[in-house]
Amino acid sequence: MNLFRPNIQQMTPYVPGEQPGIGERVVKLNTNENPYPPSPAAMKVLAEIDGEQLRRYPQPTALAFREAAGAVLGYDADWILPGNGSDDLLTMIFRACTEPGRAAAYPVPTYSLYSTLASVQDAEVVEVPFDDDYNLPADALAAAASAVTLVANPNAPSGTLFSPEELEALAGRVRGLMVIDEAYVDFADSSAIELPRRCPNVIVLRTLSKGYSMAGLRLGFGVARPEILTGLMKVKDSYNVDAIACAVGAAAIADQAYKNECAAKVRASRGLLAGQLEAMGFRVWPSQANFLLVRPPTVGAGQIYEGLKKRGVLIRYFQQPGLDDKLRISIGTDQENAQLMRAISEILSSACEGRGERGEQ
Numbered sequence: 573m574n575l576f577r578p579n580i581q582q583m584t585p586y587v588p589g590e591q592p593g594i595g596e597r598v599v600k601l602n603t604n605e606n607p608y609p610p611s612p613a614a615m616k617v618l619a620e621i622d623g624e625q626l627r628r629y630p631q632p633t634a635l636a637f638r639e640a641a642g643a644v645l646g647y648d649a650d651w652i653l654p655g656n657g658s659d660d661l662l663t664m665i666f667r668a669c670t671e672p673g674r675a676a677a678y679p680v681p682t683y684s685l686y687s688t689l690a691s692v693q694d695a696e697v698v699e700v701p702f703d704d705d706y707n708l709p710a711d712a713l714a715a716a717a718s719a720v721t722l723v724a725n726p727n728a729p730s731g732t733l734f735s736p737e738e739l740e741a742l743a744g745r746v747r748g749l750m751v752i753d754e755a756y757v758d759f760a761d762s763s764a765i766e767l768p769r770r771c772p773n774v775i776v777l778r779t780l781s782k783g784y785s786m787a788g789l790r791l792g793f794g795v796a797r798p799e800i801l802t803g804l805m806k807v808k809d810s811y812n813v814d815a816i817a818c819a820v821g822a823a824a825i826a827d828q829a830y831k832n833e834c835a836a837k838v839r840a841s842r843g844l845l846a847g848q849l850e851a852m853g854f855r856v857w858p859s860q861a862n863f864l865l866v867r868p869p870t871v872g873a874g875q876i877y878e879g880l881k882k883r884g885v886l887i888r889y890f891q892q893p894g895l896d897d898k899l900r901i902s903i904g905t906d907q908e909n910a911q912l913m914r915a916i917s918e919i920l921s922s923a924c925e926g927r928g929e930r931g932e933q
């Protein structure tokens with residue numbers, strides 16, 4: 573019995589990183605969560621949510637959050653569209669803009685949800701490979717002339733960053749909507765948040781999942797000209813942001829001092845961890861996000877991933893061309909990172925002893 577459209581039947585679903593049960597004792601460095609708790613101001617709002625806020629439907633466009641985000645970013649609330657995580661904004665964009673004959677273009681490897689959402693729409697994709705240094709393949713993306721061009725910035729899983737100038741130049745060359753996915757921007761040196769003002773085809777996506785430590789809340793948003801947001805609103809779920817996310821998210825985004833303090837700690841730990849891994853012979857790509865993409869020196873990436881898992885440390889290993897010799901490690905607290913480094917040294921030295929016993933070089 574064929575219950576589904578042919579493309580749905582054939583597509584492979586998005587595979588999220590493993591989520592151990594609450595209370596399971598693992599060092600969890602596999603899904604790029606922030607190791608620090610959410611803002612105390614946001615937690616206070618959460619504690620004060622009352623039944624009346626839940627009895628009624630929420631305000632359908634999460635106005636309180638749009639106003640809070642607008643005040644922080646210097647945009648009018650009409651330029652901000654929130655969603656159930658930035659994934660929800662991506663869903664709206666693919667629904668509204670892509671179909672067979674209306675393709676999506678993006679550099680790869682990148683966030684794999686882009687290809688999943690294109691499959692749902694049965695839309696073609698133009699996947700332009702990055703070079704080894706993850707430079708922006710601007711000519712090929714422009715030449716694709718797709719209905720949507722997506723650039724994750726910083727990119728995942730490389731952590732590398734493009735300048736706002738490079739992105740602005742690309743926005744002027746692509747044909748359709750240009751999506752700049754800034755999920756990790758809170759850990760970066762620059763942002764393209766000013767581009768929607770200057771470029772009529774740009775939408776910048778942000779999330780509270782990473783910088784604001786609220787991946788469980790599910791709140792993200794897009795910043796673009798109201799004409800773009802009006803189109804996306806036609807395809808959004810009617811109440812896509814619940815009353816709790818709206819109220820708690822508004823308090824979280826208003827607390828920039830707390831977010832910046834946590835991001836500064838993550839950035840400092842990122843530098844420390846990168847240095848330690850490099851000293852052990854790993855190649856470490858320059859990261860502007862809260863994770864590192866690394867290539868191990870001697871032992872295979874899959875073997876290190878398995879060895880870490882056995883020792884209670886979860887990181888991410890993507891078994892796909894171009895990534896299967898690399899590992900993505902989320903930045904934890906300094907204590908978690910130290911546990912990771914101890915486990916990696918153990919794995920590398922036991923592999924080295926094994927080779928020594930077999931008389932290998």
Ligand SMILES: Cc1ncc(COP(=O)(O)O)c(C=O)c1O
Nearest residue numbers: 657658659683724755779781792
């Ligand atoms: C590049 C990128 N964009 C978007 C998201 C989705 O974030 P959210 O939790 O806001 O849906 C992720 C999540 O890992 C991501 O890596």
